[in-house]
Amino acid sequence: MKRSLTFWYEFASTYSWLSAERIEALAVQAGVEVAWRPFLLGPIFAAQGWTSSPFNLFPAKGRNMWRDMERQCARLGLPPIVRPDPFPQNSLLAARIATALPPAARPPFSRAVYRAQFTQGCSIADRAVLAAILDDIGGAPSDAFAAAEAAETKDALRQATDQAQSLGIYGAPSFTTASGELFWGNDRLEQAIGWAKNETILPAGAC
Amino acid sequence: MKRSLTFWYEFASTYSWLSAERIEALAVQAGVEVAWRPFLLGPIFAAQGWTSSPFNLFPAKGRNMWRDMERQCARLGLPPIVRPDPFPQNSLLAARIATALPPAARPPFSRAVYRAQFTQGCSIADRAVLAAILDDIGGAPSDAFAAAEAAETKDALRQATDQAQSLGIYGAPSFTTASGELFWGNDRLEQAIGWAKNETILPAGAC
Numbered sequence: 304m305k306r307s308l309t310f311w312y313e314f315a316s317t318y319s320w321l322s323a324e325r326i327e328a329l330a331v332q333a334g335v336e337v338a339w340r341p342f343l344l345g346p347i348f349a350a351q352g353w354t355s356s357p358f359n360l361f362p363a364k365g366r367n368m369w370r371d372m373e374r375q376c377a378r379l380g381l382p383p384i385v386r387p388d389p390f391p392q393n394s395l396l397a398a399r400i401a402t403a404l405p406p407a408a409r410p411p412f413s414r415a416v417y418r419a420q421f422t423q424g425c426s427i428a429d430r431a432v433l434a435a436i437l438d439d440i441g442g443a444p445s446d447a448f449a450a451a452e453a454a455e456t457k458d459a460l461r462q463a464t465d466q467a468q469s470l471g472i473y474g475a476p477s478f479t480t481a482s483g484e485l486f487w488g489n490d491r492l493e494q495a496i497g498w499a500k501n502e503t504i505l506p507a508g509a510c
Numbered sequence: 511m512k513r514s515l516t517f518w519y520e521f522a523s524t525y526s527w528l529s530a531e532r533i534e535a536l537a538v539q540a541g542v543e544v545a546w547r548p549f550l551l552g553p554i555f556a557a558q559g560w561t562s563s564p565f566n567l568f569p570a571k572g573r574n575m576w577r578d579m580e581r582q583c584a585r586l587g588l589p590p591i592v593r594p595d596p597f598p599q600n601s602l603l604a605a606r607i608a609t610a611l612p613p614a615a616r617p618p619f620s621r622a623v624y625r626a627q628f629t630q631g632c633s634i635a636d637r638a639v640l641a642a643i644l645d646d647i648g649g650a651p652s653d654a655f656a657a658a659e660a661a662e663t664k665d666a667l668r669q670a671t672d673q674a675q676s677l678g679i680y681g682a683p684s685f686t687t688a689s690g691e692l693f694w695g696n697d698r699l700e701q702a703i704g705w706a707k708n709e710t711i712l713p714a715g716a717c
Binding site: 374 | 568571573574578581675679680695697701
């Protein structure tokens, strides 16, 4: 039985970007399959009384996050981070597109959205930006926009967010294993993959 | 010139415990000197409107922290974590004692306070617990209690907390280098030590 890990990410989240850049190589090496699940942090933050990102609500925390992202980008060999304006970006359309895309297209689409946002400062709510990304990964922008606006896509994204919350997720990125083990943060990616790899999951009735 | 790192810790903080257990071996290996600086998170949290630990204010975050601490203790070969009641503990007296102790006594005292709290569930506001720890590390409890209550000790701890806040610290553990680089969290300990080790600090007027 193939080991699997669910990667919960929010397009506006800086540390989700780092995991989106790192997860595939680590997962392949460990023989773990990754399910990319975009969701929205906004409703989860709102449920605990937050009207914005904690990086805006708590300025010292925000200052250190941006500095830390500079350091992490340098360590990982990524381009220097550019702060999008506004931060956080409105990620609804990007998340709907990712939800509607076939699973294999989600990683390249998602990485490209992160790079546009965090290395070029592009607006990820801008349809022209998203269309250029879809074009670049070989998708059909008009089909993708239509699928993004379909009622079942909107429902699926709402359900993903609800499921994230019911799994105990309160930030992004987060990782959940088949048994429900929850890891929060890019700093836990290696441990999450290691946990998924070593999980013993017997088919029902096997013992 | 000896490289140095300041270790800012709060006695009630679970992740500060992990750094207190790990920092000395890592620092020795890197040739970095560590200054142990206890401070109080309470006033810093209060300044941003928090009346308790974020792990209490945000229950999903708290649940995952306790689960994560179980995992981290297992990984590090530490005894299983025990949740002190109440959490967070009142850490004022322990922090005052640590402030008054000679620098060389701070690490063993601090580690023992963390172990009493997080592996035995002891109250660290209890003078009998603190007296037993002082006894065990070869300190004189009555002298330590007297020094802890001295006006200059109370002032020094207040100043440590003020300085932490002015350095941009918003959580514990945190680490600052001689040049003012700030790292937050036990997960950044290795990077903080690496940064301190590689910092070029020339004496004034050297170039």
